[in-house]
Amino acid sequence: MTAHVAEKAPRTAPAPVRERGRTAAWVRLVLLLLFVLVFLIPVYVLLVTSFKPLSEADPAQAWNLPKVWTTEAWSVAWEKLEPGIVNSFLLAIPGSLISAALGSLNGYVLSKWRFPGADVLFTLFLFGMFIPYQGVMIPLVQLMVDVGDALGVQLYGGIPGLVLAHVVYGIPICTLIFRNYYVTIPDELIEASRVDGAGMLRTLWSIVLPVSGPAFAVVIIWQFTSMWNDFLFAVFLTGPSSWPTTVMLNNIAGAVTTPYSQQMAAAILASIPTMVIYVLLGRFFMRGLMAGALKG
């Protein structure tokens, strides 16, 4: 579609306009390139500083490339951050899979197996997407302590509790993504399956799930990214042994004694998983983003 729009305008326009259009295109390109530079400034700083030895941590050389390149800061940062990275994977992998499973069930019912009041329920769900989590934080901690005590498991302070919180508060967005995806499956297909005598679960299993791949990809990537990047839940719900990457990074970077080079190497390390996802699967990441905008 992009190429189509781009080519169509000059071809139909009269000659002088085409001239003007070409100049305008150059101006646009230059402006966009300028913004690219501005957007990449933090990346330049992160990379360059992370490869500097301590001796170059001098304000006068703040923007220079390292004279001596070293990965010393990287190995120290990795050593400090590794437990957090492990915890983050232990959180985000099961968490995103459970989220996707729940979202798929809800989305299926809310689009294809509707019951009276389904629309109201859906709006009530969506509100959960917007609530500031601060508003549930204090009672959530209390609830996890109480329920954990009652069941004899450790919910508060550990990774399972953190997974639970992310899964529960991820229900709205996951349901929304799956519902919007399943709406595009023709109702006739569902009807035909019904006529053939298939029940709700059978239809889900043999008609809907086989075509759900893209929706699963969007939800898993979206949930993985938000669990990886979350700080609020992590800081309220976990203890030192289960701190995920963000909390550890904040502690490392917040310490005055940590040299800039190590802070920045740690920040890059903490961002690698989500950046890899963004670069390799950006399409699915984008769709999750756009779903967050509701019907925008």
Add this chain to the structure above:
Amino acid sequence: MRRWLPGLLLVSPSIILIAVFVYGLLGWNFKLAMTDKHDEIAEIPGDFVGLENFTSIWSDERWGLSVRHSIVFTVVFVGGALVLGWLLAFLMEKGIRAESGFRAVYLFPMAVSFIATGVVWRWLMNSATGDHAVGLNRLFHYLGVDFLQWQWFRDGDWGMAAMAIPAVWQMSGYIMALFLAGFRGVPEELREAARVDGCGEWGVYRHVVLPMLRPVTLSALIILGHISLKVFDLVVAVSGKQIITDVPATYMWTAVYDSHDPAKGATIASYIVLSVVVFVVPYLIWDARKGKRS
């Protein structure tokens, strides 16, 4: 009923979870905010005091400061991200060479956590000036625009405007994507029809494209607004728990962990919720109605 009951049963776990964890806990929080439970000892449940905490908090100087900060931050962040996002989309709207490359660069900050980018932004917005300047102040020195050097987020009056810069950097690509989808959603026939009717290119924008962007702008406003009111990670990552950059969300953290005052924490949390509810609920209702019509 046989037709829809199985469906209802299948979503019932989620209904229960949302009912308890979203609505139940919100209610619990409000209830806690209306008690005098000002210390953490579990045996003392606290007595009901009505809205006393909600009114008395306004005599707390630090609370007033955090509200002021939140307003400054919201205005600069929402305004900045909307304008920059719109501008980027406008520049790309007609198609440009390597468009996907541009989009990828503008969007990548979204994929990274505030905690990680906060590290570099704290450095970029270092308040040191003159010979010791690093970060942007140093860059201004190189470029010969020393007069631009300032205290950034350490500036007592407008520091929160500086705090909004990383947020704009992080979110404007997203707003760009929303607007780009909006621009591309305007049918070419409509633009053509306006041109045939004698509209100049500007007229086409003014009378055809801009009105059709209104729903996108509204969505963008809601998204940015609710992010802004609960901003937390960014402030923690850039400045830690400093009073000078307090916003309600960080102040709540302080109230819970440093002052050990659950009722106060719950009161602040309630105010954050209310500030979001005020415009998100009408939006959700509007959105649900719109959905029904189409």
